[in-house]
Amino acid sequence: NAGVTQTPKFQVLKTGQSMTLQCAQDMNHNSMYWYRQDPGMGLRLIYYSASEGTTDKGEVPNGYNVSRLNKREFSLRLESAAPSQTSVYFCASMGLTAYEQYFGPGTRLTVT
Amino acid sequence: GQQLNQSPQSMFIQEGEDVSMNCTSSSIFNTWLWYKQDPGEGPVLLIALYKAGELTSNGRLTAQFGITRKDSFLNISASIPSDVGIYFCAGHNDYKLSFGAGTTVTVRA
Numbered sequence: 001n002a003g004v005t006q007t008p009k010f011q012v013l014k015t016g017q018s019m020t021l022q023c024a025q026d027m028n029h030n031s032m033y034w035y036r037q038d039p040g041m042g043l044r045l046i047y048y049s050a051s052e053g054t055t056d057k058g059e060v061p062n063g064y065n066v067s068r069l070n071k072r073e074f075s076l077r078l079e080s081a082a083p084s085q086t087s088v089y090f091c092a093s094m095g096l097t098a099y100e101q102y103f104g105p106g107t108r109l110t111v112t
Numbered sequence: 113g114q115q116l117n118q119s120p121q122s123m124f125i126q127e128g129e130d131v132s133m134n135c136t137s138s139s140i141f142n143t144w145l146w147y148k149q150d151p152g153e154g155p156v157l158l159i160a161l162y163k164a165g166e167l168t169s170n171g172r173l174t175a176q177f178g179i180t181r182k183d184s185f186l187n188i189s190a191s192i193p194s195d196v197g198i199y200f201c202a203g204h205n206d207y208k209l210s211f212g213a214g215t216t217v218t219v220r221a
Binding site: 042099103 | 116118141142145147151152154155156157160162200202204207208209211212213214
């Protein structure tokens with residue numbers, strides 16, 4: 001039982017490049033989330049998917065897109081990376097019966 | 113997003129001390145959660161609180177859901193070196209969590 005997994009762990013991009021961050025959960029959770037974490041700012045919600053087939057914007061969605069591929073997988077895409085997107089990205093999932101989110105280990109992204 | 117004010121921003125602990133941190137909000141939350149994050153890792157859930165006034169313990173950790181539903185506190189008793197890390201409060205409404213900026217706990221030299 002791996003919980004929430006994320007790939008890659010580290011990534012360096014040049015400005016303007018694109019990439020997709022992958023997330024998968026094996027807890028049969030309905031809801032999945034993408035956050036970014038910057039020093040001194042806690043975690044900010046980028047996008048979330050309350051259930052399979054739905055996605056909604058969070059607090060900081062600009063510059064990102066998401067895909068809920070199936071119940072297990074939720075990906076985050078940066079179409080044209082900018083230095084302001086240098087951050088640590090966390091994926092999380094939540095079940096139906098308890099409002100407890102479980103986090104993956106994070107992807108550390110640097111955009112130069 | 114909804115703003116959670118977490119204090120203190122940082123603290124130093126000496127082994128054996130009790131420590132306390134709290135979180136306040138201008139908004140009402142249905143659920144309060146407390147997470148701990150170690151360097152290079154994702155946040156790990158410590159305690160979840162579901163009812164106003166609820167007091168819940170998990171080992172040396174005790175947390176309370178404020179009666180107004182706008183605040184919560186976390187106490188750590190008899191701190192040990194592995195308690196160092198960043199502690200986050202989070203409030204839940206409508207499938208979403210809003211996080212505080214974190215309390216960084218460091219061992220006093």
